[in-house]
Amino acid sequence: MTRLERLGFDPLRLVGAALFIGLWQVAAASMAPILLPGPLSVLKRLSADFWSAPSLAYYGVEQASLYANLLYTTENVVIAVIVGAGLGAVTGLVAARVWLVRAIVDPIMMTAGTVPILIAAPFLLIWFGVGRASAVSLVAFYVATILYLFAERAARNVDPIYEQYALTLGASQRRTLRDILIPATVPEMLGGFRIALAGAWGLEAVSELLGSQSGMGKVLEVLAGATDAQGIMATLLALGFTAILADAIAAALIARFAAWSAAGTQRL
Numbered sequence: 001m002t003r004l005e006r007l008g009f010d011p012l013r014l015v016g017a018a019l020f021i022g023l024w025q026v027a028a029a030s031m032a033p034i035l036l037p038g039p040l041s042v043l044k045r046l047s048a049d050f051w052s053a054p055s056l057a058y059y060g061v062e063q064a065s066l067y068a069n070l071l072y073t074t075e076n077v078v079i080a081v082i083v084g085a086g087l088g089a090v091t092g093l094v095a096a097r098v099w100l101v102r103a104i105v106d107p108i109m110m111t112a113g114t115v116p117i118l119i120a121a122p123f124l125l126i127w128f129g130v131g132r133a134s135a136v137s138l139v140a141f142y143v144a145t146i147l148y149l150f151a152e153r154a155a156r157n158v159d160p161i162y163e164q165y166a167l168t169l170g171a172s173q174r175r176t177l178r179d180i181l182i183p184a185t186v187p188e189m190l191g192g193f194r195i196a197l198a199g200a201w202g203l204e205a206v207s208e209l210l211g212s213q214s215g216m217g218k219v220l221e222v223l224a225g226a227t228d229a230q231g232i233m234a235t236l237l238a239l240g241f242t243a244i245l246a247d248a249i250a251a252a253l254i255a256r257f258a259a260w261s262a263a264g265t266q267r268l
Helices: 012-029 039-051 054-058 066-097 099-114 117-128 132-157 160-168 173-208 216-225 229-257 259-267
Strands: none
Touching: 012 039, 039 066, 039 229, 066 099, 066 132, 066 173, 066 216, 066 229, 099 132, 117 132, 132 173, 160 173, 173 216, 173 229, 216 229
16 A cells, blocks of 8 residues: 555546546537536636635625635634534543433434434524524534544444453543543544535535625625626635545544554454
8 A cells, every 4th residue: 555545545536537627628618608617717717716806896795705715614614623523522422331411412413414404504593693603503513413423333333341351450431431432433433524524515615605795605606696607616616626635634634643543454
């Protein structure tokens, strides 16, 4: 396994990206630019609007550039992912070991995991108003639900015999938690974190459609109203690149912090 593969980079992704661009170019050549602009024109539009896009101010967007709106969306995602992952992971681990917590929280999380998360959006708008708080809360709730399910499942999959042995040898509950439960569940929780992070970008953009005056979702809303296909594609491209970069960073961190797990798997 090469170093790039250990960091989660698959060379075949480049082939897939090239194939996607090629198909995009072929499709764009057979359609009017107003319906589907070509890759080169979208890249030019992205370059032109990234630092300054006066037309966005005309449409009512507070930040008149893709960069500023992308930064706003990224900040919301980072805050929501950190808060949601922390709450979900801790609650999931506790629920796996404390039946009372599991009896209370499980029905809520199981329902949230099966019902579309956007159903909560109207309530969040009522409680927090239009703005950053409601968008962050929606994404954080989604991330917390995913991490709760992964953490609880990972903890319940740990063979109880290891914790029983540790307690028999005189380990405290705190040390058992620190040295056995958490290390055994970290790899699976990190996998859930990466899944939650991937979904957080799209959910954040959708939540910004509900009334935010900034963010990539707001940009997509006003460009769709103006039937600006080129601008929409450029905005989606910027958001997609950012999501891919964030996933690559997360994969590298997971490979670093869970290297002991991969090494153990290879020895087996």
